Amino acid sequence: MSLERIDPETVEFDVRTDEILINMGPQHPSTHGVLRVVVRADGEVVSEVTPHIGYLHRCAEKIGENVTPRQWIPYTDRMDYLAGMNMNLGWALTVEKLLRLEVPERARHLRVLIAELGRIASHLVAAGTYGLDLGSFTPFMYCFREREKILDLFELACGARLTYSYITVGGVTADLPAGWLDQCEAFLRQFEPVIDELHAVLTSNAIFIRRTAKIGILPPEVAISYGCTGPVLRGSGVDWDLRRDGEPWYTKMYEGYRFEVIAQVSGHYPQDHKYPPVPAAAVLGDSWHRFYVRMLEVVQSVDLVRQAIERYRGSPPDCGAPVRLTQKLPKGEAYLETEAPKGQMGFMIISDGAAIPWRVRARSSSFCNLSVTSELCRGCLIADVPAVLGSLDIVLGEIDR
Amino acid sequence: MDVPSILQRLSDRFGPQITGSNLEAIDPWIEVAADALPEVCRFLRDEPELRFNMLNCITGVDYLQVDPKRKLECEPHVEVIYHLTSLVCKHRLVLKVRLPRWKDGIEGQLPEVPSVAGIWSTANWHEREVYDLSGIYFTGHPDLRRILCPEDWVGHPLRKDYQMPTEYHGIRAR
Numbered sequence: 074m075s076l077e078r079i080d081p082e083t084v085e086f087d088v089r090t091d092e093i094l095i096n097m098g099p100q101h102p103s104t105h106g107v108l109r110v111v112v113r114a115d116g117e118v119v120s121e122v123t124p125h126i127g128y129l130h131r132c133a134e135k136i137g138e139n140v141t142p143r144q145w146i147p148y149t150d151r152m153d154y155l156a157g158m159n160m161n162l163g164w165a166l167t168v169e170k171l172l173r174l175e176v177p178e179r180a181r182h183l184r185v186l187i188a189e190l191g192r193i194a195s196h197l198v199a200a201g202t203y204g205l206d207l208g209s210f211t212p213f214m215y216c217f218r219e220r221e222k223i224l225d226l227f228e229l230a231c232g233a234r235l236t237y238s239y240i241t242v243g244g245v246t247a248d249l250p251a252g253w254l255d256q257c258e259a260f261l262r263q264f265e266p267v268i269d270e271l272h273a274v275l276t277s278n279a280i281f282i283r284r285t286a287k288i289g290i291l292p293p294e295v296a297i298s299y300g301c302t303g304p305v306l307r308g309s310g311v312d313w314d315l316r317r318d319g320e321p322w323y324t325k326m327y328e329g330y331r332f333e334v335i336a337q338v339s340g341h342y343p344q345d346h347k348y349p350p351v352p353a354a355a356v357l358g359d360s361w362h363r364f365y366v367r368m369l370e371v372v373q374s375v376d377l378v379r380q381a382i383e384r385y386r387g388s389p390p391d392c393g394a395p396v397r398l399t400q401k402l403p404k405g406e407a408y409l410e411t412e413a414p415k416g417q418m419g420f421m422i423i424s425d426g427a428a429i430p431w432r433v434r435a436r437s438s439s440f441c442n443l444s445v446t447s448e449l450c451r452g453c454l455i456a457d458v459p460a461v462l463g464s465l466d467i468v469l470g471e472i473d474r
Numbered sequence: 475m476d477v478p479s480i481l482q483r484l485s486d487r488f489g490p491q492i493t494g495s496n497l498e499a500i501d502p503w504i505e506v507a508a509d510a511l512p513e514v515c516r517f518l519r520d521e522p523e524l525r526f527n528m529l530n531c532i533t534g535v536d537y538l539q540v541d542p543k544r545k546l547e548c549e550p551h552v553e554v555i556y557h558l559t560s561l562v563c564k565h566r567l568v569l570k571v572r573l574p575r576w577k578d579g580i581e582g583q584l585p586e587v588p589s590v591a592g593i594w595s596t597a598n599w600h601e602r603e604v605y606d607l608s609g610i611y612f613t614g615h616p617d618l619r620r621i622l623c624p625e626d627w628v629g630h631p632l633r634k635d636y637q638m639p640t641e642y643h644g645i646r647a648r
Contacts, residue, residue, distance in 0.1 A: 127622040300596030408502045436531035444599045
């Protein structure tokens with residue numbers, strides 16, 4: 074549904090409407106967690122959307138002031154709990170930046186491998202639940218089936234399926250078990266055709282396109298002003314990915330890797346693979362484009378995982394050791410942002426020279442991405458509010474911290 | 475543009491309003507007087523060679539020694555840290571504002587810093603968060619309410635002298 078097909082004046086003429094406030098959440102399934110949204114609507118047309126957050130607030134930053142950096146890693150798992158590995162990585166790199174610590178070659182490739190698998194898993198949940206929001210159940214099952222296989226791989230590597238604490242300050246907690254890479258390659262072989270299936274049931278599905286195209290259009294300058302990052306920013310055509318444009322402490326991890334930043338630049342997306350065409354109905358920056366960017370990033374991540382496997386095999390068998398818990402931190406401050414699946418996840422550590430940091434800070438990507446909702450929903454229909462919220466791919470554990 | 479050149483530009487333009495800097499730090503930073511913050515930020519955003527169009531993060535830090543075992547080599551104060559990025563010029567900057575822990579030294583009166591929500595929209599929520607958790611008042615903010623804690627919460631949890639409540643609406647807290 075889009076606004077232009079319903080002439081508001083005709084509606085007004087036929088039916089008298091009043092302005093009403095509608096409460097969605099905090100237990101509404103389409104808000105992806107405990108998010109409460111107050112919608113001000115006149116009939117079906119939304120004039121204002123106010124998100125109320127904080128239902129999952131644990132003040133993780135305060136906890137971080139009382140534990141050592143390595144002890145805080147499990148708390149980062151619980152921020153974006155759909156991409157725990159990427160959260161671990163962000164924090165580990167930040168502490169390593171403060172310690173000026175380089176990890177061995179093998180740990181670097183292992184981190185790329187794990188982080189990109191994490192990205193695939195997170196984007197699969199985003200795609201599946203987005204389909205669910207819009208009323209199609211099948212893609213949800215397809216996506217979760219594939220995600221399960223990634224979780225199985227993660228379980229083999231570190232013993233956990235959701236809260237991994239695998240990537241740690243100084244490297245990873247343990248090297249991969251024997252035979253893991255073969256299983257991972259088998260998964261990738263089997264997974265690639267599934268992406269085409271998902272394109273068939275979602276990306277190029279006529280109903281899906283009508284529910285998402287021209288809905289919640291986000292102009293690039295508004296996206297930047299609101300601090301939107303990740304697929305939300307790239308869906309508006311901004312060519313910005315920290316894996317390429319980030320600080321050297323992060324980008325050197327991806328040194329030598331070949332990948333394309335998925336964003337529509339001068340009218341088209343990268344052509345390195347056979348991607349489904351952009352439908353005529355979609356305009357840059359709408360919900361459909363945000364979804365499309367995620368789907369294309371999955372293909373990029375599959376490529377990156379393959380490259381990482383190859384490099385990992387050729388590296389000396391040393392994947393670093395976690396720093397000691399009593400390791401004194403040098404006095405100073407370090408802030409680092411990494412490209413997590415949902416956007417730029419930033420961590421900051423301030424140290425006064427003790428083993429326990431003076432202050433830690435987590436800058437959440439979903440927090441900024443959610444703040445733009447009110448802009449996006451102005452003038453859309455009530456039924457489109459879940460379509461817009463779902464396209465932002467938020468996770469409340471990370472917003473509330 | 476690297477941070478020393480940015481510092482030079484800012485010093486030429488704002489003179490004594492640029493109150494300090496540390497170019498040797500891991501993330502080099504520039505300290506700005508609270509009153510001049512909106513002007514400096516607008517300059518950083520609009521100047522063609524700087525173009526800091528994205529505000530990444532606002533952090534509030536409380537420097538107060540409560541644990542006698544830790545040695546803090548500064549007077550008690552709070553700091554607001556702004557991390558900026560230019561997507562156009564691909565450079566980064568850290569801005570700091572140093573404030574007293576309490577306005578006019580009266581405990582309970584929150585220190586004030588001008589809001590930058592009119593310059594970067596994302597500052598709206600970030601400033602609400604810093605207000606909520608670190609207890610810093612942003613003057614000129616369009617809607618300064620608590621964001622993560624409930625509206626009737628007492629105190630600002632990331633202050634070093636914050637006391638955990640024993641109960642909240644009949645829920646035992648510790």
